[in-house]
Amino acid sequence: MSWTWIPNAICVFRILLVGPVVWVLLQAQYSIALILIAAAGLSDGLDGFLAKRYDWRTRLGSLLDPAADKLLLVSVFLTLTYLDLAPAWLALTVILRDVVIVCGAAAYQLLIGPVHGEPRRISKLNTACQLLFVLSIITQQDYGRPPDISILLLGAGVFYTSVISGIDYILTWSKRAWQAKTRVST
Numbered sequence: 001m002s003w004t005w006i007p008n009a010i011c012v013f014r015i016l017l018v019g020p021v022v023w024v025l026l027q028a029q030y031s032i033a034l035i036l037i038a039a040a041g042l043s044d045g046l047d048g049f050l051a052k053r054y055d056w057r058t059r060l061g062s063l064l065d066p067a068a069d070k071l072l073l074v075s076v077f078l079t080l081t082y083l084d085l086a087p088a089w090l091a092l093t094v095i096l097r098d099v100v101i102v103c104g105a106a107a108y109q110l111l112i113g114p115v116h117g118e119p120r121r122i123s124k125l126n127t128a129c130q131l132l133f134v135l136s137i138i139t140q141q142d143y144g145r146p147p148d149i150s151i152l153l154l155g156a157g158v159f160y161t162s163v164i165s166g167i168d169y170i171l172t173w174s175k176r177a178w179q180a181k182t183r184v185s186t
Contacts, residue, residue: 014047017043021075037134073130076134125165
């Protein structure tokens with residue numbers, strides 16, 4: 001019997017956590033939100049470990065994992081923006097970057113061939129900055145810490161890494177598309 005479904009099931013669990021996270025944030029239950037986000041983070045680490053350690057990687061998993069991460073982070077960003085805890089322009093930057101990446105991947109898939117998820121270092125840094133930013137805001141609401149300057153600096157990091165990683169994806173995948181098209185035409 002194959003166990004490759006386990007990491008995918010963990011990803012689905014993470015997706016199912018999005019609704020409760022948003023709900024508890026809207027109810028100003030910040031401690032519970034932190035617990036649920038921590039559970040999502042642990043599940044992300046667990047499914048990645050299992051997929052790599054036991055070679056339980058699947059095409060579905062390569063799509064589900066980043067989708068689960070983005071769905072959670074975008075939902076939290078939108079909720080924090082709705083609650084006036086995060087600036088709308090930053091949420092828009094984060095969402096616009098993700099929309100550009102998803103549209104680019106869809107176009108590549110449609111016009112060139114299969115897209116295989118290959119997160120870049122700047123993208124991983126962007127995700128880390130986003131996570132630290134939202135956790136800092138939620139923690140500040142619950143415990144009064146970290147100070148505003150820390151959140152401001154993390155927000156700047158989110159903006160910077162969002163822009164740079166968005167540009168990096170555009171350039172990298174445009175080059176791949178160009179190379180694939182020129183190979184086909186020659």
